[in-house]
Amino acid sequence: MMRNGVAAIFRRELSLAWAGGSGLFLPAAFFAGTIFLAPLGIGPEPRLLAASAPGLIFVALCLASLTTLERIFQADLEVGALDHHRLSGLSMELATLAKVAAHWLVSGLPIALLTPVAAVMMRAETVTLQSILPVFLGSITIFLWGGIGASLTAGLRRSGPLVALLILPLFVPVVIFGAEELNHVLTGQGFGAGLGLLAANSLAALAISPFAMSLALKLE
Amino acid sequence: MYFIATHRELQFVLGRGGKIRVSENHSSFVPILTIDSLTAVRGYNLLFQGLNFKLQSGQFAALRGPNGTGKTTLLRMIAGFIEAETGTIEKVEEYRERGPFYLGHDHGLRASETPLSHLTDWADIHYSPRSDIPDILERVGLTLRQHVPAYSLSAGQKKRVALARALITPRLLWLLDEPASALDTAGQALLCELMKEHLDEGGAILAAIHDDLELTPDLVLDLGAFA
Amino acid sequence: MFSTFANPHRFLALSKWLMPLFAVLGAIIVATGWAWAFFFVPEELYQGATAKIMYIHVPAAMVSLAAYASMAVCSLLFLTLKHSIADVAAKSAAPVAAALSFICLVTGSLWGRPTWGTYWVWDARLTSMLFQLFLILGYMALRSAFQREQDAARAGAILCLVGAVNLPIIKFSVEWWNTLHQPAGFITLGGSSYAPEFYWPLWYNLIGIGLVFGALMMAAMRAEIFNRQYEAKLARMNRSAA
Numbered sequence: 001m002m003r004n005g006v007a008a009i010f011r012r013e014l015s016l017a018w019a020g021g022s023g024l025f026l027p028a029a030f031f032a033g034t035i036f037l038a039p040l041g042i043g044p045e046p047r048l049l050a051a052s053a054p055g056l057i058f059v060a061l062c063l064a065s066l067t068t069l070e071r072i073f074q075a076d077l078e079v080g081a082l083d084h085h086r087l088s089g090l091s092m093e094l095a096t097l098a099k100v101a102a103h104w105l106v107s108g109l110p111i112a113l114l115t116p117v118a119a120v121m122m123r124a125e126t127v128t129l130q131s132i133l134p135v136f137l138g139s140i141t142i143f144l145w146g147g148i149g150a151s152l153t154a155g156l157r158r159s160g161p162l163v164a165l166l167i168l169p170l171f172v173p174v175v176i177f178g179a180e181e182l183n184h185v186l187t188g189q190g191f192g193a194g195l196g197l198l199a200a201n202s203l204a205a206l207a208i209s210p211f212a213m214s215l216a217l218k219l220e
Numbered sequence: 221m222y223f224i225a226t227h228r229e230l231q232f233v234l235g236r237g238g239k240i241r242v243s244e245n246h247s248s249f250v251p252i253l254t255i256d257s258l259t260a261v262r263g264y265n266l267l268f269q270g271l272n273f274k275l276q277s278g279q280f281a282a283l284r285g286p287n288g289t290g291k292t293t294l295l296r297m298i299a300g301f302i303e304a305e306t307g308t309i310e311k312v313e314e315y316r317e318r319g320p321f322y323l324g325h326d327h328g329l330r331a332s333e334t335p336l337s338h339l340t341d342w343a344d345i346h347y348s349p350r351s352d353i354p355d356i357l358e359r360v361g362l363t364l365r366q367h368v369p370a371y372s373l374s375a376g377q378k379k380r381v382a383l384a385r386a387l388i389t390p391r392l393l394w395l396l397d398e399p400a401s402a403l404d405t406a407g408q409a410l411l412c413e414l415m416k417e418h419l420d421e422g423g424a425i426l427a428a429i430h431d432d433l434e435l436t437p438d439l440v441l442d443l444g445a446f447a
Numbered sequence: 448m449f450s451t452f453a454n455p456h457r458f459l460a461l462s463k464w465l466m467p468l469f470a471v472l473g474a475i476i477v478a479t480g481w482a483w484a485f486f487f488v489p490e491e492l493y494q495g496a497t498a499k500i501m502y503i504h505v506p507a508a509m510v511s512l513a514a515y516a517s518m519a520v521c522s523l524l525f526l527t528l529k530h531s532i533a534d535v536a537a538k539s540a541a542p543v544a545a546a547l548s549f550i551c552l553v554t555g556s557l558w559g560r561p562t563w564g565t566y567w568v569w570d571a572r573l574t575s576m577l578f579q580l581f582l583i584l585g586y587m588a589l590r591s592a593f594q595r596e597q598d599a600a601r602a603g604a605i606l607c608l609v610g611a612v613n614l615p616i617i618k619f620s621v622e623w624w625n626t627l628h629q630p631a632g633f634i635t636l637g638g639s640s641y642a643p644e645f646y647w648p649l650w651y652n653l654i655g656i657g658l659v660f661g662a663l664m665m666a667a668m669r670a671e672i673f674n675r676q677y678e679a680k681l682a683r684m685n686r687s688a689a
Binding site: 145148153159162165167168170173176177180197201212215216 | 584588598605613621
């Protein structure tokens with residue numbers, strides 16, 4: 001039995017996402033759809049597809065994550081559950097982090113696991129399981145920054161496009177470092193300098209995001 | 221039984237402030253809530269000003285006033301959701317640095333949650349024993365509905381789940397915003413019963429109410445007078 | 448009573464004469480500065496007269512960066528000290544900063560046409576400026592999405608600070624990316640290797656544009672304060688009428 005309050009919030013969020021059903025793999029499906037559409041626009045030329053694969057995978061990751069981000073806190077705010085979490089005596093920083101982690105687990109992780117498949121479809125030279133790691137780190141960062149956008153707009157109706165505008169600039173380093181690193185891996189050069197920078201960016205997000213989210217949710 | 225948990229946690233809080241005498245008489249003078257010259261502004265509108273109020277252990281105060289005088293705002297201010305414009309709110313220290321028990325207009329259930337899953341999560345989040353849950357569900361009359369997701373529950377049933385939360389995590393101060401709304405006669409009787417037990421155990425209640433409950437308030441706070 | 452709106456009076460009194468002073472001084476300096484740059488500064492050896500767009504482009508870029516930094520400082524002050532005047536300042540700086548970023552991007556792209564042969568090159572500085580513009584536009588969009596000014600103030604301040612922390616990371620990543628994908632025949636804009644005859648008019652114009660920014664920001668702040676006072680008064684009148 002789970003005896004930790006923050007862990008309980010994580011598990012509750014996770015089980016609600018499962019119970020949500022169809023919403024669960026929506027970002028992954030969106031991601032796959034984007035990747036499968038791209039060759040139809042770019043053309044089947046293998047060299048061209050392989051060259052655009054890393055960038056496209058990261059752009060698709062950013063866009064796919066935007067499809068669910070706005071709901072991270074909105075669902076709880078609408079029914080008043082967030083009020084109760086604020087009175088529970090738990091640290092709101094950890095509670096918000098637990099919620100983001102649960103959402104990342106059901107929406108972000110499947111995308112990272114899909115990367116090799118996407119790379120094969122994009123005719124990448126060498127597809128290994130290593131290609132998961134850059135997208136894995138990138139998706140964590142994207143969900144942490146995205147959580148800030150979600151918390152700032154939780155009380156607003158139809159906040160999706162607004163969240164996109166707010167946090168897209170924050171995705172710049174992820175796309176740059178991530179795509180460069182993925183390019184390294186997909187061209188058979190193994191990991192490069194981008195991986196450390198990508199991880200550093202994740203840590204920066206981890207350090208800033210919980211405080212910004214908990215501060216933003218105190219809006220009233 | 222949940223009464224044990226209640227008692228233990230009440231003693232934790234009150235042990236330092238003075239001996240609490242449970243039931244028998246209401247003469248325990250533990251201040252639960254002290255409001256001093258409080259002013260509330262929403263947007264550019266002044267809701268009330270210069271509000272002074274004291275609530276002690278065992279007291280039930282009815283919060284009254286016409287619509288738009290800031291009843292919900294006051295309750296949310298006391299809960300700590302809204303910062304006061306001026307003035308201070310002092311609350312008794314709750315167990316594990318919790319806030320007071322707050323029952324708002326929203327029931328707090330997500331559509332796919334069931335009463336059982338909700339209360340289980342609630343107990344875990346608050347480090348309360350899960351073993352009390354069957355008794356509490358029985359108490360609020362939801363044993364037969366414990367596996368029904370919230371989208372199939374009626375408003376009154378959801379309100380009962382909200383009330384059950386108060387039994388799982390005991391708090392000294394209850395802030396209730398229109399607690400009787402959506403409840404049927406039996407539900408209102410249950411509400412009064414729970415409120416009475418809470419007062420007897422040394423808690424305090426501030427409730428915004430429109431129609432009189434079975435339970436007579438010890439104090440009436442009319443916000444219309446502070447506009 | 449309305450402590451949120453307290454003490455803008457000193458600012459109003461100060462800005463009443465400071466704002467026109469900045470505006471007049473700024474206008475004079477910018478006018479003479481451009482005249483100096485266009486007619487008296489010798490033409491640059493390789494780029495000829497086109498390099499003179501620098502006297503608009505560089506000051507706009509620097510002042511817009513400074514404006515974003517001031518928004519961040521004001522946001523921090525607002526979150527920690529809860530001074531509403533800090534929020535008014537951050538809110539008022541945003542549109543001016545956005546306009547300056549936009550001017551910087553447009554002049555940069557016009558300058559790029561004769562220099563690079565194209566209107567847009569993914570140059571590190573231009574790219575960073577583009578994302579700074581996005582950050583400011585996001586800030587303005589977020590603020591306008593809230594009904595109540597207090598909510599907008601807090602949300603905006605948090606976003607602005609998160610953006611300010613990220614701006615150096617964005618700049619670093621874009622520069623890192625740029626060195627990896629350095630296009631051929633690329634000429635770097637700016638740099639510190641200016642001869643003094645180019646250097647002094649640039650500083651002069653920078654001061655001018657800075658003063659114009661100050662005047663515009665103060666005008667916007669005054670308008671915002673008057674607007675809030677009006678709203679508060681309206682609410683009071685509705686109250687006593689009811």
